[in-house]
Amino acid sequence: MKRLVALLLFFFSFSFAKPNVIATYPWIGDLVREVGKDRVNLYVIAKGSEDPHFVVPKPSHIARMRNADLLIMQGASLEIGFLPPLLQQSNNPKIQPGSEGLLDLSQFVKIIEKPEGVSRAMGDIHPEGNPHYQLDPHNIPILARAITDKLCQIDEKNCTYYKGNLENFLTRWDTKLKGWDRDFEKLKGIKVIEYHKLYDYLIRRYGMVLVGTLEPLPGIPPTAKHVEELLTNSKDVKFILQDVYHERRTAQYVAQKLNAKLVVLPHDVGAVPEARDIFSLFGEIVRRLNQ
Known part of the structure; x- marks a missing residue:
């Protein structure tokens, strides 16, 4: 009987375990909060006040990444200075390049200023183009949908919950965006x-x-x-x-x-x-x- 209870508790805890999500930057983390709310465990690597190009890799980041189910990155080489060593040392196959647990948000928006060629004479230029696409507010709904789709993929049982949160977010965002558009028009x-x-x-x-x-x-x-x-x-x-x-x-x-x-x-x-x-x-x- 004790073994049966222990087994049932194990499966119960496993089935209700929250996915561990790592976001490279705070804006990504905030979109994860909007969609996942209390059904995900979220950790954000960078601080909003930091230069996003030069985030310092820390042992605490590695420890978190070892148990991650999903890593969401900005991409377009913005994290090139700190993310590769963290991925390598995490030894977590779930979040390595090409795996289901790695989401590169740069793949969902149109990247501007793509250079025809790259050399040191051009400075610290990104081969994929300008990576700061989050500062166009019209890109945010696209990125929120991409995050929702990925959460549904890795945590199917909560998909309806995530999609409901997304719709609520998009409604509020659309209202705010109309006002911002009017103000920016000036x-x-x-x-x-x-x-x-x-x-x-x-x-x-x-x-x-x-x-x-x-x-x-x-x-x-x-x-x-x-x-x-x-x-x-x-x-x-x-x-x-x-x-x-x-x-x-x-x-x-x-x-x-x-x-x-x-x-x-x-x-x-x-x-x-x-x-x-x-x-x-x-x-x-x-x-x-x-x-």
């Missing part, structure tokens, strides 16, 4: 400079004009020569778009010289205190550009 045609090619999807979506970047090449710090050339060739620039993790002295100097406004924008959930979730991330971007 920015159409304005000229901007950004530090890194981080906000290109947002700029393209809403018809802003990118005059240049403070980096002479992606990943290469600003030089005096490049900044002076940028100042010479830039007119009627309204905003200097600055992220939270690069130095601000260069942006402050350029803003002063061009009589432009320096705007620090979040790029991820948690990048600034106001960006508490995926909704407030875009709400805060809109607020800062329209204040």
Whole structure:
């Protein structure tokens, strides 16, 4: 009888076990929360305030990945500096490239700025194109659906629950998106400079004009020569778009010289205190550009 009870308890606990989900970045984790809620165990590797290109691999990440059922990544080589060693040391066959437990979200959206060729002379450029696609709010529903489909694949018994949460999320997102679109419409045609090619999807979506970047090449710090050339060739620039993790002295100097406004924008959930979730991330971007 004791053996039977123990066996029943084992199967009961196994059948109701929550899938362990790893997200590389906070915005991905927030979409997992929206869909999975209390029926998944979630761990997020990076912090929203970090440079997403240079996340430090830690033993704590490896320990979590060893027991993961699903790893969700941004892809387009954004995690190339930290994810491969974590995957290798995790020794978890479920989440290795080509396995059912690895979801690369870059495969579901149109990636812009794909280079024809790649060399060191081009700076730290991504072969697949610009990886910061999450900053187009119109991409978010597509990505939420991809996450839902994958959760249904690895946890079929809760699929109806996940799909119900997705529909609720999409309804709320559609309402917010209509308002954001109206607010962003006011920015159409304005000229901007950004530090890194981080906000290109947002700029393209809403018809802003990118005059240049403070980096002479992606990943290469600003030089005096490049900044002076940028100042010479830039007119009627309204905003200097600055992220939270690069130095601000260069942006402050350029803003002063061009009589432009320096705007620090979040790029991820948690990048600034106001960006508490995926909704407030875009709400805060809109607020800062329209204040």
